[in-house]
Amino acid sequence: MARKVSLKVIAQKAGVSTTLVSYVLNNQKVNRINKQTAEKIRQVARQLHYRANLVAKSLKTNKTFTIGLVVADISNPFFSSLARIIEDAAEEKNYIVIFGSSDENLEKFSRLTDTFMNRQVDGMIIAPPENAEQQIEYLEQQQVPFVVVDRYFPSLNVDYVVLDNTDAARQAVNHLIDGGRKRIGMITYRTGLKHLADRRLGYKKALHEHSIHCNEGWCREVGIGNSKSEIEEAVHALLFSAEPVDAILLASNYIANHAVKYINTLPVKVPLDLALVCFDETESLDLFYAPLSYIEQPLEVMGQEAIRILLNKLEKKEEPVQLSLKAKLVPRESSRP
Amino acid sequence: MARKVSLKVIAQKAGVSTTLVSYVLNNQKVNRINKQTAEKIRQVARQLHYRANLVAKSLKTNKTFTIGLVVADISNPFFSSLARIIEDAAEEKNYIVIFGSSDENLEKFSRLTDTFMNRQVDGMIIAPPENAEQQIEYLEQQQVPFVVVDRYFPSLNVDYVVLDNTDAARQAVNHLIDGGRKRIGMITYRTGLKHLADRRLGYKKALHEHSIHCNEGWCREVGIGNSKSEIEEAVHALLFSAEPVDAILLASNYIANHAVKYINTLPVKVPLDLALVCFDETESLDLFYAPLSYIEQPLEVMGQEAIRILLNKLEKKEEPVQLSLKAKLVPRESSRP
DNA sequence: TCTTTTTGTTGAAACGTTTCAACAATATAC
């Protein structure tokens, strides 16, 4: 950066005080200020290409109009779509967003939130990794306004906007059962994250409600770090055990992607031999010969609500808002009876 | 935010001047400062959970350690992947990134760059829309360091990192010709953006080099705003005209996605009746029954070089660096002879 | 005419840092 047209410079050129310049340029005390003086100041400002220094402004006003966004990985379509929605909602209120990816890593996550605090963000929207309770409590204690998205922590009474994952998984399994499937498997992550546990829970609940005994081996878990081979093993185990499944619920777009690619190489016909339903809408699965049925998350609402709740908090301190959104099951070819 | 532990507070508690606290906490004048005093200051700081106010620091030092990233759309996998790479490269040097999506809209783009300047970013990485020359010149004139990515403007002598699009398209067409295809079409965008014009150029060059007459109707253009139906029409026109093509080059992941989905509904067999090659690696096309051959962009290099060049500029003013990266063609089933 | 109100403007302090220039106290050199 180079230019340094400050209020002072304008004031000098216009022959007035910086105070007056500040008032005029911020449309304050409009009824007090002489129209002509105001016009002159504006003109000088324009002519000098004045550009307010938001850093200085922030220091004084203690407001940065910046919100920090921590996702697991911005290159994951789920999060980049969410980021886009948040960006738009934020910009509408003149906020901008700085972001960071935690890779589901607690240390990275904490580093990011710390950095954001140092940078005096007005608030944050975060998708914290496993075991982040302590850091989240720290944020609370530091009184940084924040809203958790996508996941939540039962032990913490903080604001969040999540999917009703239990219900979502249950919907999926019910749908499979309605389609005549009886031996339903699931592939999910080996993690303590509650929202994923909920997916497992919903799965089990649905089976239970239909008096289907849930075979121990039917729910396979894979590492949350990108582990393609583990997913393939899981698929293999589900399909070629003593009690092979006739349907699988895939707990994320990442899992679905690799599972389907692998299934595509096997002599298994979808939906004839095997029905599939996955979480998250994902374009990548549209071109599979049997387009995947999926659980659609209301991303738009999630992002917009997160911003709305956050900005609300900035104004008035209110009771925690905890939103659990319903998913919509979109049945397609992969789970046709 | 709530706490206000400033240098002054620490100074008082430790019984020294703020100057000294600043020196200690920034590891300055280490050889001058008494070890014990230093230790004491550090201890007080720790105990009070001191957190440097980066806004104040920035105001004083005129450095924000922030870089602005303007992409066309953060939810587009191409840009979100790039963003992730840029994030990582930036964070390694202690910068953070603020981002915005322009939607290929000049006005939005200008608003974003203006905002970023007001916020005193140290530099920017931008993917400008069509007709952004003037705004880019303005940035230059304002002496904001910036690097253009993905696209470029022949009339401007600024830093950029782009793909060698002409070569990339030529590679693709050559590959198709090598595979025995003779009537090769292309679907690209109706835009003045030079990098896309280059794709068209490479396509034509390759045809010309093989003395293949390029039928006027073989190169179809669609609006750059998301226009699924236009893409379908283009596919239709290419396949069901008097001179149907036997291969199509698809100029972006977005175009490829919709084209392939549409082709999937037609009685056309890939690669038997029709060969396909597209730009950008895109997971979504892996599951098509004939996985798509694609032109792989060196995203990693693009992002890292952009940051490297930018940070370099922040230190020393150098000659413009203009990098044109080679693409790698990845042949798969969709273009098998 | 004298008060009171309104209009228009300003100086100065503050936000939390960094950093220059200065100083006192001690140590070293002659």
Add this chain to the structure above:
DNA sequence: GTATATTGTTGAAACGTTTCAACAAAAAGA
């Protein structure tokens, strides 16, 4: 013993804003 260098520390100004409190001049009310 004085001169010089070194060590350890500090006050104050500055970065570009905002905003309070004050004031002068003009207008209105008596």
